[in-house]
Amino acid sequence: MIxxxxxxxxxxxxxxxxxxxxxxxxxxxQWYNRSYDAIKSFxxxxxVIDDLAKLKEVDVYILAVSDDAxxxxxxxxxxNNRFIVHxxxxxxxxxxxxxxxxxxxxxxxxxxxxxxxxxENVPFCIETEEKSKMQMLKDLANALGSKYxxxxxxxxxxxxxxxxxxxxxxxxxxxxxxxxxxxxxIEFDLLKPLILETANKVQDMSPYMAQTGPAKRNDKKxxxxxxxxxxxxxxxxxxxLITKSIQKTHGIKYRFDIKRKKH
Amino acid sequence: MIxxxxxxxxxxxxxxxxxxxxxxxxxxxQWYNRSYDAIKSFxxxxxVIDDLAKLKEVDVYILAVSDDAxxxxxxxxxxNNRFIVHxxxxxxxxxxxxxxxxxxxxxxxxxxxxxxxxxENVPFCIETEEKSKMQMLKDLANALGSKYxxxxxxxxxxxxxxxxxxxxxxxxxxxxxxxxxxxxxIEFDLLKPLILETANKVQDMSPYMAQTGPAKRNDKKxxxxxxxxxxxxxxxxxxxLITKSIQKTHGIKYRFDIKRKKH
Ligand SMILES: NC(=O)c1ccc[n+]([C@@H]2O[C@H](COP(=O)([O-])OP(=O)(O)OC[C@H]3O[C@@H](n4cnc5c(N)ncnc54)[C@H](OP(=O)(O)O)[C@@H]3O)[C@@H](O)[C@H]2O)c1
Ligand SMILES: NC(=O)c1ccc[n+]([C@@H]2O[C@H](COP(=O)([O-])OP(=O)(O)OC[C@H]3O[C@@H](n4cnc5c(N)ncnc54)[C@H](OP(=O)(O)O)[C@@H]3O)[C@@H](O)[C@H]2O)c1
Numbered sequence: 168m169i170x171x172x173x174x175x176x177x178x179x180x181x182x183x184x185x186x187x188x189x190x191x192x193x194x195x196x197q198w199y200n201r202s203y204d205a206i207k208s209f210x211x212x213x214x215v216i217d218d219l220a221k222l223k224e225v226d227v228y229i230l231a232v233s234d235d236a237x238x239x240x241x242x243x244x245x246x247n248n249r250f251i252v253h254x255x256x257x258x259x260x261x262x263x264x265x266x267x268x269x270x271x272x273x274x275x276x277x278x279x280x281x282x283x284x285x286x287e288n289v290p291f292c293i294e295t296e297e298k299s300k301m302q303m304l305k306d307l308a309n310a311l312g313s314k315y316x317x318x319x320x321x322x323x324x325x326x327x328x329x330x331x332x333x334x335x336x337x338x339x340x341x342x343x344x345x346x347x348x349x350x351x352x353i354e355f356d357l358l359k360p361l362i363l364e365t366a367n368k369v370q371d372m373s374p375y376m377a378q379t380g381p382a383k384r385n386d387k388k389x390x391x392x393x394x395x396x397x398x399x400x401x402x403x404x405x406x407x408l409i410t411k412s413i414q415k416t417h418g419i420k421y422r423f424d425i426k427r428k429k430h
Numbered sequence: 431m432i433x434x435x436x437x438x439x440x441x442x443x444x445x446x447x448x449x450x451x452x453x454x455x456x457x458x459x460q461w462y463n464r465s466y467d468a469i470k471s472f473x474x475x476x477x478v479i480d481d482l483a484k485l486k487e488v489d490v491y492i493l494a495v496s497d498d499a500x501x502x503x504x505x506x507x508x509x510n511n512r513f514i515v516h517x518x519x520x521x522x523x524x525x526x527x528x529x530x531x532x533x534x535x536x537x538x539x540x541x542x543x544x545x546x547x548x549x550e551n552v553p554f555c556i557e558t559e560e561k562s563k564m565q566m567l568k569d570l571a572n573a574l575g576s577k578y579x580x581x582x583x584x585x586x587x588x589x590x591x592x593x594x595x596x597x598x599x600x601x602x603x604x605x606x607x608x609x610x611x612x613x614x615x616i617e618f619d620l621l622k623p624l625i626l627e628t629a630n631k632v633q634d635m636s637p638y639m640a641q642t643g644p645a646k647r648n649d650k651k652x653x654x655x656x657x658x659x660x661x662x663x664x665x666x667x668x669x670x671l672i673t674k675s676i677q678k679t680h681g682i683k684y685r686f687d688i689k690r691k692k693h
Contacts, residue, residue, distance in 0.1 A: 257652075275620060275621075275623070275624060276623060276624065276627060277627065277642065288623045288626070288627075289623065290619075290620050290623055292620070314619075316616075316617060316619075316620050318616065318620075321614070322614050322615070322616050324655075324659060325610060325611065325613075325614040325616060325659060326611065326614075326616055326620070326621075327656070328610055328656045328659050328660060329607040329608075329610045329611045329616070329621060330607070330621065330624060331643055331644065331645075331656065331669075332603045332604075332606050332607040332610070332669075333603060333604060333607045333621055333624050333625055333628065334624055334627075334628045334642070334643065335641065335642065335643035335644075335645060335646070335672075335676065336603045336668075336672045336676075337600045337603045337604070337625075337628050337629075338628060338631075338632070338637050338640055338641050339637070339641070339672050339675055339676050339679070340595045340596060340599045340600045340603065341595075341596060341600070341632050341637035341640075342637035342638055342641070342676075342679055343595050343675070344592040344593070344595040344596045345592075345636065345637050345638070347588060347591055347592045347595070348588065348589065348592045350588075351584070351585050351588040351589075352585070353579075353581065353585050353588060353589055353592070354579060355636075356553075356577075356579075357538060357553050357555070357579045357581075357589070358538075358589075358592060358593065358596055359632070359633055360538070360539060360551045360552065360553055361538060361539065361593060361596050361597055362596055362600075362629045362632060362633075363551070363629050363630070363633070364539060364540065364551075364597075365596065365597045365600050365601060365629070366600075366625045366626050366628070366629035366630075367626070367629075368601075369601070369604050369622070369625060370622055370625075370626070373608065373618075374601050374602070374604035374605035374608050375605060375608070377601055377604075378598065378601050378602070378605070379540065379597070379598065380594055380597065380598035381594065381598075382594075382598060383598070389520075392587075393590070393591045393594065396587060396588060396591050397591060401674075401675055401678065404671065405599075405671060405672070405675060406594075406595075408667065408668060408671055409598075409599045409602050409668070411664075412602055412606070412664055412668060413598065413602050413605075415664065416602070416605055
């Protein structure tokens with residue numbers, strides 16, 4: 168049995184609390200938050216506290232507090248040499264005060280308070296200062312039914328960039344498609360199955376192998392027709408640049424002629 | 431009961447045949463293909479033919495043959511004034527020979543021969559020359575459990591552009607993320623749940639509402655850090671352009687400074 172304390176009561180802390188409470192291999196000994204109100208309704212399930220001095224000794228302290236607060240908050244912990252982890256994708260492990268043994272237990276998923284979370288689909292990036300602590304984080308991930316990946320602080324930074332492409336930039340592709348279809352009174356609903364299909368396809372196939380379409384086929388006639396049809400200058404520019412990128416990826420010699428306005 | 435004939439035996443024709451055969455409201459009277467080999471194994475289920483002269487009168491003839499062949503092929507049909515539809519996303523309804531009544535029954539999904547198709551998730555774009563024929567296509571879609579959308583030939587062309595953003599360009603975002611993570615020995619598997627999450631989110635929320643991240647937050651520190659971390663010049667350029675696009679969409683005044691190399 169691994170004993171843990173959860174610190175913080177935001178999106179991540181709340182979901183972790185709920186999931187760990189159900190586990191047979193993890194005991195949530197205490198739940199701390201600076202404002203008691205957020206956690207008091209759980210007082211019959213676990214020990215809820217708003218005073219750091221009351222923290223008992225446990226195997227892992229999970230600091231699920233805001234990124235900006237992590238560094239200072241870790242200094243205020245009234246103990247040494249215990250194992251503390253944060254749950255942030257962007258904060259370095261070394262931002263935590265070195266008086267304790269440090270680690271990262273970062274769930275790569277966006278959480279909101281209402282939506283239910285199925286942790287089986289949430290991969291954890293784990294990192295520890297001391298190698299011997301790694302198994303503890305693996306066990307925590309297993310207790311949630313989650314996959315885990317050993318990821319260094321440096322790798323985590325790169326991962327964040329990759330996630331921007333996959334989440335924010337992909338979402339902007341959806342948005343542009345929405346604008347283009349709206350302008351012609353085409354219901355966006357019509358495109359939703361294609362969004363899912365595209366995402367599903369790369370679950371068992373590399374994006375390289377999954378690519379299709381006029382850029383990949385180097386279908387110049389269609390590329391030209393599409394550009395003519397796109398009215399928004401910025402969308403045109405994106406069309407050209409991503410087409411060029413696809414063609415480069417697939418070793419196509421012909422590069423879509425890009426006339427760029429100078430800024 | 432609607433009687434139909436399917437013409438062609440490629441990806442689309444084969445899936446349509448299978449699905450319509452199971453329906454109680456549609457009778458696949460005949461299946462034609464120019465090469466008999468592709469369909470002969472179905473001869474105990476329906477009438478399979480390779481001679482257009484043998485085509486009987488049915489309510490709808492579905493021409494699921496290659497885009498390039500559609501125009502000529504429709505001329506060779508040995509009858510007039512019957513209802514014929516093609517299944518293409520890119521060919522105009524008017525490309526079909528006008529001796530017959532014309533329509534389009536276009537499934538917006540990519541098919542491959544082996545993969546099973548759940549037609550409940552396949553939206554159909556339908557169009558007819560004669561208004562009175564519209565109901566027939568609605569009934570066909572209903573027989574498959576599919577949603578349908580009335581879409582004109584012009585709208586279909588725009589839809590194709592939107593689909594490039596949603597399918598090919600999104601896939602290229604995945605590809606770039608793959609390159610970025612590979613370079614740091616990060617398993618791409620780690621990012622797959624995020625791909626699904628991003629696609630799922632816009633099923634009940636507009637892409638506008640779903641947007642998050644440093645561009646939307648105008649988090650200049652992170653934007654700069656990311657740009658420094660991206661080594662590939664082309665990826666940098668894409669990062670800047672899509673960031674700019676997100677900021678424009680969300681009315682953010684600060685525009686990420688774009689220094690563009692002249693080409
Ligand atoms: N949300 C996500 O999608 C997500 C995903 C992966 C990782 N993460 C990471 O998980 C961590 C928590 O994120 P979250 O989304 O759960 O945040 P959140 O919902 O905003 O909650 C923040 C929590 O931190 C506490 N807090 C803030 N400043 C504090 C301070 N100075 N001292 C003590 N406690 C403080 C807050 O306490 P009060 O209740 O008293 O305000 C609150 O309980 C962050 O590192 C974040 O990067 C978030
Ligand atoms: N595949 C998709 O993902 C998809 C999705 C939506 C719509 N569509 C559209 O559906 C239609 C069919 O596509 P598909 O993917 O099923 O194509 P496909 O798998 O390549 O099959 C093409 C079919 O057309 C026949 N054909 C080709 N040229 C012909 C000609 N000159 N005369 C008579 N028959 C000819 C072929 O006959 P043989 O067997 O004798 O070669 C074959 O049966 C196209 O309009 C396509 O744009 C396809």
